[in-house]
Amino acid sequence: MKKACIILLAITVLLILPNAAFSESVNPANEFLLLEKLGIADADESRFDSLVTRGEFCIAIIKALNLFDAYSGQTSEFIDITGDEDLQKAVFVAEQLGIVSGVNDKEFAPDREISYQEMIKITVSALGYDYLAESMGTYPQGYIKMAQSLGLTDGVAMSDTVTRQDMLRLLYNALDTKVAEYSSYSYNYSIKKGELTLMNAAFNLYKARGVVMQTSKINLTNESDITDGYVRIDNSIHKCTDDSLNDFVGKKIEFYYFDDDDLTVLCANPGYDPNVTYEISAENVNMNASNASRKVIVYQTDTGSRKQIKLDNYVTVVYNDKRYEDFDKDTFDIENGRLVIIDNNADGAGDVVLVYEYVDYIVKSVTGDDTVYTTDGNILEFGKSADVYEILDAENQLYEFSDIQEGSVLSVQESRDKSIIKIYLNNKTLAGKASEFFSDINCNKVRIDDVEYILSEKFTEENSGVRVGTDYEWYINAFGKIVGIRDSDGELFGYILSTTFSEDSEDDATITFFGSNGIIKTYSFANKPLLNGVKMTAKQIVSGAEIRPDGKTKKQLVNFRLVSGKIKEINTAVPKNLSNKDTPLVFEKQVSSYIYRYGIFGGGYLVDEDTTIINIPAAGSDKADDPWEYAITYPWELVVNSKYDLTLYNVSEVNHVGIMLVTEVSSKVNIPVMLFNKV
Secondary structure, eight states: OHHHHHHHHHHHHHHHOOOOOOOSOOOTTOTTHHHHHTTSOOOOGGGTTSBOBHHHHHHHHHHHTTOTTSOOSOOOSOTTOOSOHHHHHHHHHHHHHTOOOOSSSSOOOTTSBOOHHHHHHHHHHHTTOHHHHHHTOSTTHHHHHHHHHHTTTTTOOOSSSOBHHHHHHHHHHHHTSEEEEEEEETTEEEEEEEEEEHHHHHHOEEEEEEEEEEOSSOBOSSSOOOOTTEEEETTEEEEBOOGGGGGGBTSEEEEEEEOSTTOOEEEEOTTOOOOEEEEEEGGGBOTTSTTOBTTEEEEEOTTSOEEEEEEEEEEEEEETTEEOTTOOGGGGOOSSEEEEEEESSSSSSEEEEEEEEOEEEEEEEEOTTSEEEETTSOEEEOSSSOSEEEEEOTTOOEEOGGGOOTTOEEEEEEOTTSSEEEEEEEOOEEEEEEEEEEEOSSSEEEEETTEEEEBOTTOOHHHHOOOTTOEEEEEEOTTSOEEEEEETTOEEEEEEEEEEEOTTOSSOEEEEEEETTSOEEEEEEEEEEEETTEEOOHHHHHHSTTTSGGGSOOOOEEEEEEETTEEEEEEEOEEGGGOOTTOOOEEEEEEEEEEOOEEETTTEEEEETTEEEOOOOOTTSTTTTOHHHHSSOOGGGSOTTOEEEEEEEEEETTTTEEEEEEEETTTOOEEEEEESSOO
């Protein structure tokens, strides 16, 4: 009778304890995530093969009962339970529950490896089934039979010793096992399997299954948005601080939640995945096929075979993170990105289609008001109307707008109503030589230094002017696709703003230009550079009389050639009447005066009806070499109704490039301007 009273006391304590605090340290890939979240045991895979001691298992089972803090201050009667506070507490509680015993009357032997039989007996006793176990046979056979009938030993290896993986599996099984229920009448009592599992009784935690329909970032329903920290699973809204559920939108999951006012989700079970998911890249989508329709998506595999996926009659389509009800066949015919099709009820039809489509842009310049100018003439103004606006990389690492710079590649995803904008950022370029262009089964590719890359739909050998065997600086997006080039051997025009060189090195020197691309950028030198056709060291060029007369940088118009992004050749300009055949950069000087009348937002500033000033940097400022702060002069740099003298140098009749000095008459302050069209 004494044993029955002890177990009844244990179950009563379990039922009245509040929710346990749980650990924030999570290994999402581990099937024993639940144990980590509840703070029962860590699931470090590197320790799976280590053997478990009696003390370790005693601590874990008491934590699984959520009784670790039920008692305090008392000490165990075993003389070898000293020092470790957690061990003292766990062994004392286990003694009081009657679920452990020592190796003799005075010793517990906490450092001895626990046996399979001991682990099974403790667990069966903790769940209240020891009386029934003993009725099935003497120890250990009765306890093993009881454990097997409860499903506790599923996936647990039977051996003389216990590995940590086996311990975790047993505890995981125990949490989902129903605890014993006792009925007592006078001197008679009965034991049966109860209605509550251990996780229900100990943690007020329940297991359920459902489809993730909505997070703060993606909404598959017509319901109003929910705030960050909540998730809709089927028709119920749960509090949830686990951001990983964003990855399960549209999928059926098994999850654990507390039965509190917010139905707080603890975690999803990563080991449960009944969903059939298809991920199809834009290159493989074939919506031009005769059998393609609003309800049939046709695609080609990497081997060239054609397949189709039928969609459910009530399919939900989400375009760039927002539900899109007016979808048609063309919605799935994307140029860049991917389709994710989810069959979450195993009926062979797609229940959810997530369309991720993006447009690539190469950044020409950036302003401080979240405005980007692209190399193809687009003006992108982010964050002014979007409800959700994020800048991130392919790994979903978040960035700031200040991380966007000249030469960045932006892959922009926008919902149909432009309320959700995601910008995937890549600031790295690829230097190398194109050895071959070729067509694969579903896309065009280029081989650069023996590595294959997919080409953007708009970038081909024909329309890009790329020459096989030539070195280029390649623009590449966050997903590894080639979207453009910067010719490393190209000729540029620039207005010198500043220079640096080292007294200790002939090769350590730089020049900062305001270039014909409208960008301020600093370049170092290639090996054996030329100045006006004469081979010199980098230091000789920068410190010489042509570039730094009287020891000061001469702000002047030059043309220069790059090899692998470094200066290989510089030619300084001479007036037309002093033309030198060895200096190819010859200009004709014109002077006139204008009144500044009107500012054009973004594209530039109109000086008069025929002249537009493009991208005015603050030359003359001590920060003129800062390209992000001074790439564009703001409207107040030019004062309305003030008079300006404009000195124009026509440089290249072929490329229609010129340089202009704008001088405010009263202050005599010069502002250099690069023009892209003849005036």
